[in-house]
Structure formats: structure tokens, C-alpha cells
Amino acid sequence: MMIDRDTFVELMSGVCSPVTVITATGADRRPHGSTVSSFASLSLDPPLASLALGRASGLLPHLQPGDRIGVNILGVHQQELASVFARRSQEGSKFDGVTWTFRAGLPHLPESVGWTAGIVERHVNGGDHILIVVRLEEAETSPTPPLTYARRAFGTHTPLTAASRPASARIPTSK
Numbered sequence: 001m002m003i004d005r006d007t008f009v010e011l012m013s014g015v016c017s018p019v020t021v022i023t024a025t026g027a028d029r030r031p032h033g034s035t036v037s038s039f040a041s042l043s044l045d046p047p048l049a050s051l052a053l054g055r056a057s058g059l060l061p062h063l064q065p066g067d068r069i070g071v072n073i074l075g076v077h078q079q080e081l082a083s084v085f086a087r088r089s090q091e092g093s094k095f096d097g098v099t100w101t102f103r104a105g106l107p108h109l110p111e112s113v114g115w116t117a118g119i120v121e122r123h124v125n126g127g128d129h130i131l132i133v134v135r136l137e138e139a140e141t142s143p144t145p146p147l148t149y150a151r152r153a154f155g156t157h158t159p160l161t162a163a164s165r166p167a168s169a170r171i172p173t174s175k
Helices: 005-013 078-085
Strands: 019-027 031-036 042-043 046-056 069-073 100-105 106-108 116-128 129-143 148-150 153-155
Touching: 019 106, 031 046, 031 106, 042 069, 046 078, 046 116, 069 106, 069 129, 106 116
Parallel strands: none
Antiparallel strands: 019 031, 019 069, 042 046, 046 129, 069 116, 100 106, 116 129, 148 153
């Protein structure tokens, strides 16, 4: 038995996700990008990450095995940018009016709180999506709070202090 689509969507809306803008450069050297909230670590050795794109994504043709890929991890200050790159289609490029540079030959959003780039290793069938496995080659981070998405709203991570955790969640210390 399978759960219905609405129940699945509601369930998954409660899973907090990072907000990233995945980028690639087309054969014509034009930038391409899309907001993705499915970016996740996959392996430490070798360093692999994964992300999922819908089969109809305009970015997917630029992310074939062997292609280079950039991942801009957005910060809490970049909600508007996330919305710009989430649009399915619009006149011109999603990069019009956006501050960006080339880094490692890929479109880079310089105010992002994290950056990584690598090579698309393979595609894996994922129903109406394609799971993309990426071998990471470079990375940069910052301490700025990340932008997250849950319950159909943007937010960020706030660490709990020991005093604010419920007693059942506190880890006992040894004496």
C-alpha cells in the first residue's frame, strides 16, 4: 500500500532542507541555475553529494555525467535570490540583475555562505526526479547562518542551548 500524494507532500514539508542554487555553464558559456532543496552529503571517501532535479528541469541537460557543477549554499540573507532561481521560466536569464561571477568555470553567487564544485558522477532514476551524484573537488564555508526551507517557508537553523532542551533530549554526562 502507498500513501497518497497529498499526505506525502505534507509529510515531506516538515523535513527541514538546505536551500542551494545549483549552477552550470552551457556549451555556449551561458550560465544556468536553479534553486534546489535536496542537496545532501552522500560519502566522505570519496567526497560525494547528491541532489535531485525534476525530469522536466531546464538545468538537467547541463548536468550530464562528466559535466562540472557548482553548488551555492544560500544564507539567511538570500531569500529573494532563492525565489528568483526557483522560477520555472521567465524572460531572459535568471542571472539578469543578479550579482555573480565565474569561479572554477562555473556561475558563483559570491554572497553564498558555502560553495562547492565538482563533477557529475552519475544519474540515478528517482521516479519523477533524477538523483544526481556529484564528486566534490573544492569547497568553501562561512559561519553565516544558512537559509533553510520547511513547512513551505524559509527559515534558518538556531542551535538549542542545554537549558532549552527538554529533559528527555538531554544527554547525561558521566561523573
